Amino acid sequence: MAHGDITHIDIPVSDMGRATEFYGSLFGWQIAEIEGFEGYPMWQAPNQVSGGGLAPRSEDFSQPRSYVEVDSIDETLEKVVAMGGTVQMGRSPISETSWWAIFTDPDGNTVGLFEGSV
Numbered sequence: 001m002a003h004g005d006i007t008h009i010d011i012p013v014s015d016m017g018r019a020t021e022f023y024g025s026l027f028g029w030q031i032a033e034i035e036g037f038e039g040y041p042m043w044q045a046p047n048q049v050s051g052g053g054l055a056p057r058s059e060d061f062s063q064p065r066s067y068v069e070v071d072s073i074d075e076t077l078e079k080v081v082a083m084g085g086t087v088q089m090g091r092s093p094i095s096e097t098s099w100w101a102i103f104t105d106p107d108g109n110t111v112g113l114f115e116g117s118v
Contacts, residue, residue, distance in 0.1 A: 007114050008067040009052035016041065019054050036095075060088075065102070067112035073101045076113055080105075091115070 013019035020031045020041060029043040031054065042053040055061060070076045073091040080087060084106040091101045098116030105111060 003069060003071050005069050006066050007069045008050075008112070010055045010061075010065045010067070010112070011052065012057035012061045012063065012065075013054050014057045016054060016056075023054070063110070065110055065112050067100065067114045069114045071115070073099055073113050073115045077101060077103060 011019070011023070023029050023043060024031050028046045029051075031041050031043045033039070033041045037053075040053050040055055042050060044050050052067075077087050077090065080103045086104045088102040088104055088110065089100075091099050093099055094114075094116070098114065100115075101113045103111055103113070
């Protein structure tokens, strides 16, 4: 993936079993939990590209969220703030080699950032 590519999409759900059946049947996605990410089943499209996950719906997470790969989350968040956006969650680890963060753009859209390799 290159800087600026959308690397992942989280879909908020209130019933994990129902959502797994719905998206699996609708799009032919293979949906399964991965070791180390229990409670967060990830989906893989028919083209074998891992595309995202199903996450519990909450007050703070009620709409799908796309994640964009960047070279540096810290530098990107500095630009977000300078350009009128706000940081919702700073750089946080996913693994030893990857991190994520969340910001809101000036129009109120929530976007995730990804740095590293999984």
